[in-house]
Amino acid sequence: MEQLIIALAALPLLSALSIQLLSARLGRHAARLSVAVTTVTFALAVAMLSSSIGGASGEVALAGSWGILRFDPLGALMAVVIAGISLIVHIYSVRYMVEEAGYARFFVLLDAMTATLLTMVVAGDLITLVVAWHLVGVLLYFLLGQDTRSHSAHRYAFWTLITYRIGDLPLVLAAGLLHYAYGTWSLSEIFARIAVEPAAPMVLGMPLMELVGSLIAAAAFARSAQFLLHTWLPYSMAGPTPVSALMHAGIVNAGGFLINRFAPVFVHTENVLPVVFVVGLVTALIGSSLMLTQNDIKKSLGYSTMGQMGFMIMECGVGAFSLAIYHLIAHGVFKGTLFLGAGSMINAARKSDGVPKDELYSFVVERQPAAVRQPWLLMVAITVAVPVLLLLTAHLLVAEDYFQKQGAIVLLFFGWVTGAQLLYTTYRMQTQNFWRLLRLSVFSLAVVVFGYTLISHAFNLFLYPDEAFREGIYAAANMDLLRFNVLAGLMTALIVLGWLVTYYAEQSGSRAPGHAGQLWLTFYAFISRELYLPDLFTRLTRLLLGAAGRLNVWLRWV
Amino acid sequence: MLYWLAGLFLPLFPLSMGFNALLVRVRNGPLRAVLLLVWPQLGLSLAFAASNEVPDWVLIVALFTAALYAFRAIALREMGQWIGFLATSAWALLWPVLMSGAEASPIRLYALGFSVPLALLALLGARLESHFGAAYTGLYGGLAETLPRFSGVLVFVVLAVIAVPVFPGFFALFNTVVSTTAAAPSVALSLVVIWLLWSWAGVRLLQGLIIGPANGIEAPDLSAAALWSYTSAIVVLLISGLYFAGDLL
Structure with a gap:
C-alpha cells in the first residue's frame, strides 16, 4: 500500500x-x-x-x-x-x-x-498540504495563461492567482497555530490529540479550534469562489477549454475537500459552521442570480459554478460534510461534461440540431397550450405536498432520526423548495396533457431525491464511519434555535412571495408596471453588471498601483 | 553603532535608500549579483557582532520597510529597481528571525535563500539590457515567443524570488510566519500580506516581459550551456529548499 x-x-x-x-x-x-x-x-x-x-x-x-x-x-x-x-x-x-x-x-x-x-x-502533514495548496494556484496561473500571446488570458489568470494566494495565507496561519499548540506537523497526530483533549487551548483569547476553523474556512472560501472572492471564476474562461473543465470539475471544489479534511477540527467548533452556512447561502443565491442574467454563456457557466460552490459550502455549514463531497463529485462530472462537450455540440448543431423528433420531444418541447387550466388549489397542494412526501420517504429509508438534526431540516427545506419549484414550473408550462408532464416531473424528482439521499448516506458511512463523530459534526453546525426559526421563516416567506408575484404577474399579463417596473429594471441592471464588483476591484487595483507609483516618485525610486 | 550599520546592510528604511541607490549605479550584471549575495551577509555579521539585544522598535521598522518596498515594487517596471526593492523587502524580514534568537547558520542560509534567486535575476536582467538596451516591462514584451529558453528560466527565477514552494524563500518565510503566528499574530499577519505583495509584483514583472505577441526584435536566446547552468542553479535552489524544510522540523 x-x-x-x-x-x-x-x-x-x-x-x-x-x-x-x-x-x-x-x-x-x-x-x-x-x-x-x-x-x-x-x-x-x-x-x-x-x-x-x-x-x-x-x-x-x-x-x-x-x-x-x-x-x-x-x-x-x-x-x-x-x-x-x-x-x-x-x-x-x-x-x-x-x-x-x-x-x-x-x-x-x-x-x-x-x-x-x-x-x-x-x-x-501540514507542510505538504500547504505546499500543494499553494502550488495549485501557481500551476493554474500558467495553465490559464497557456496562450502566452494573450494579455487578457494572463490578466484573468492573475485574478485567479491573487485570489488563490489570498486563500493560501489563512491556511499558513492555521498551520502555524496547530503546530504551536500540538508541536507536530502530522495531521494524524494533531487529530488524535484533538480527539483526546477536545477542550482546546486558548490562543489570543479565543478557543484554538474556533480560530483554526475560521482560518481554514477562509482558505476554503477563496479556493471555492465564495462571495467577494469569486470574481476570478467567470473571467477565467479565456484559458483553454480543457483547463476550464479541469478547473470547474476538480480544482474549484477544493474548498469542500479542505473543510472535510479538517472535520476533526470543525467538530469542536461552535460558531464557525453557522458562518460557513451563511457564506455558502449568500454565494449560492448571488451566483445563481448572476448566472441567470448573463448574456455571455461562458460567464453564465462560471456563475453557475459559483452557485454550486455556494451550495457545497452551505452543505458543510449545516454539518453535511460527506454530502458536500458527493456534491463536488457530481458537480465536477456534469460541469466537466458541459465544458468538454460544448464545442462539439455547437459544431454538430451547425449541421443538424440532432434532436430526435420523437413523441417525447414533441410533447415536451413542441407543446400546445391547454385550453383549460387545472384548479390552482389542487396544484398548490400537489406542488407543496409531493416534494415533502418524496423527501420524507427517502430520508426515513436511511435514518429514522434524521429529522432530529437542524442541518438535515435545512437541507430538506432546500430540497422541498427545489422540488416545489419544479412542479410549479410544470404547472406554468400549460401543456395539453398536463398530467403526463407532471408524472414525468415527479418521476425525475423521485429519481434525483432517492439517488441523492442513498448515495450521500453511503458516502457518510464510508467517510465518517463513527456515528458519534457524525452526530458531533451536525451538533457543531447547530445554530441558536430562535435565529434558525427566524431564518427558516424568512426564507419560506421570501420564496412563497416570489411565487405569488410570478403568479399574479402572469395573471395580469404584464410585469410590474410604473415605479415598480423601473425599480425592477434597475435591479436587473445591477445584477447583470455582476453587482459592479469586477469594476470595483479593477478600480481598487488601479488605485493601489497609482499609490505605489506616487510613493516611488516621492521617494526618488530608491 | 553596529546595529545602525547592520540596518544599512539588512536594509531598514530610510537607510535602505542607500542600498537601492548603490544598486542602480552598479550596471555590471555579475557585480550586481555579487553585491546581492554579499550585502545581507555583511549585515548579519554586524548584527551577530553586536553584543546587546536588538531594540524592539527595530521589528516595527523592519516590517514597515519590508511592506513599503513590497508595495512599491508592484508599480515598478525597471528590472534593476525591482530586484533592489524585492531584496530590501526580503532582507528586512531577517530581523524578526534575528530577534527570535535563532542560530547564525540558519539565518545565513535564509539570507542566501533570498539572495541567490535575486542574483540570478540580476544576471538575466543584465542580458536583457545588453540585447534590448533596457530591462523594462511593457517595452518589448512577448519574450515567451522570441526567447523561449530565456523566458522559461526567467519564470522559475522570479517564482524563486517571490517565495513559491519549494524554493528556499518559501520555507524561510513559512518558518518565520508559523513561528510568530501564536506569539505575535500581528507580525505573522504583516508577513503574509508582504508575501502576497511579492506575488503581485512578481506576476506583473513576468507579464510585462514575457506575455504578448512576438515583438519582431531579433535577439539570441540562451545557449545550451547557459541554459544548463541556469537550470542547475534552479535545481540546486529546489534541493536546498527541501533542506530548509528539513530545518523546520
Missing part, C-alpha cells in the same frame, strides 16, 4: 519531468506518454479506493516528520475523482490542443497539476 500511494503522487510528476526533458525528441508523442501515465495513475487510485473500501488505511513518511502521505477514505475517494477527471481532460486535450503553441508545455503543466492535486488530497 505504501508503494501504491507514493506511486500515485510520483507518477504524474515523473511524466511532467520526462516530457519537459524529452519534448524535443518526443514531439507530439509527449501527449501519448502523458495519457498513458495518467491512465496508470487512475488505475492506482481505483486500486487504492478498493483497498480503502476494504478497510485499509495508513500513512507513509517520505522525509522524517514531513512529506507524509495519508491513506484514508477521503483521500482515496478524492484521488479517484482527480485522476479520473484528469484522465478525461488529458484524452480530450490530445487533439484539442494539437494546433496550439506550447503543446508539450501544456502536458507538462497538466501532469504537474495532477501530481499536485493528488498530493494535496493525500497530504498527511
